[in-house]
Amino acid sequence: AQSVAQPEDQVNVAEGNPLTxxxxxxxxxxxxxxxxxxxxxxxxxxxxxxxxxxxxVKGSYGFEAEFNKSQTSFHLKKPxxxxxxxxxxxCAVREASGTYKYIFGTGTRLKVLA
Amino acid sequence: DTEVxxxxxxxxxxxxxxxxxxxxxxxxHRAMYWYKQKAKKPPELMFVYSYEKLSINESVPxxxxxxxxxxxxxxxxxxxxxxxxxxxxxxxxxxxxxSEGSSYEQYFGPGTRLTVT
Numbered sequence: 001a002q003s004v005a006q007p008e009d010q011v012n013v014a015e016g017n018p019l020t021x022x023x024x025x026x027x028x029x030x031x032x033x034x035x036x037x038x039x040x041x042x043x044x045x046x047x048x049x050x051x052x053x054x055x056x057v058k059g060s061y062g063f064e065a066e067f068n069k070s071q072t073s074f075h076l077k078k079p080x081x082x083x084x085x086x087x088x089x090x091c092a093v094r095e096a097s098g099t100y101k102y103i104f105g106t107g108t109r110l111k112v113l114a
Numbered sequence: 115d116t117e118v119x120x121x122x123x124x125x126x127x128x129x130x131x132x133x134x135x136x137x138x139x140x141x142x143h144r145a146m147y148w149y150k151q152k153a154k155k156p157p158e159l160m161f162v163y164s165y166e167k168l169s170i171n172e173s174v175p176x177x178x179x180x181x182x183x184x185x186x187x188x189x190x191x192x193x194x195x196x197x198x199x200x201x202x203x204x205x206x207x208x209x210x211x212x213s214e215g216s217s218y219e220q221y222f223g224p225g226t227r228l229t230v231t
Binding site for chain 2: 032041043047090094105
């Protein structure tokens with residue numbers, strides 16, 4: 001069965017510092033991996049994805065994520081955090097050869113402190 | 115245009131009411147989804163339509179009835195809801211599996227905030 005884990009409910013980081021939001025996954029085949037961000041009372045917004053190829057993927061707003069197959073991880077990173085990055089972040093996975101079913105992690109609240 | 119629109123933004127309904135949520139996209143996506151999201155929780159998949167046919171029903175109670183009139187529109191009909199059904203209802207779309215090179219990221223609408231009284 002597919003699963004996604006986001007081990008941190010909340011991550012606090014000072015503005016200007018690098019940030020990391022962690023995600024690990026479990027799928028039976030090759031994964032498609034995604035990061036989404038949600039601001040209060042809004043829908044989810046797609047940030048980036050890993051499908052195949054380079055393990056470091058770049059996305060919107062300066063975010064990037066590193067796919068690590070051996071550790072089954074897909075951590076979200078940004079070199080320099082902004083206060084406006086404060087939001088709820090979801091990691092999601094679906095099997096490359098599967099159906100339309102996406103599994104979301106429980107979410108990590110990112111707080112960037114000025 | 116990467117926009118998914120949802121109407122209404124807010125809905126308050128009694129337990130005996132019948133109402134509908136609407137979702138529209140014009141990205142040519144052939145998969146459309148309904149999710150339910152409680153506060154500070156991840157979205158929970160309810161239904162998936164693929165090429166206008168119901169592909170996934172996550173054992174959702176029959177008081178929720180989805181409809182996909184065409185490839186751009188998705189409705190969710192509500193009847194005899196319970197207070198615990200109060201939540202943010204999100205619509206999403208993605209390319210269909212028959213699309214070449216498709217990687218299936220989902221595009222979400224802003225949601226309908228539903229309150230059942």
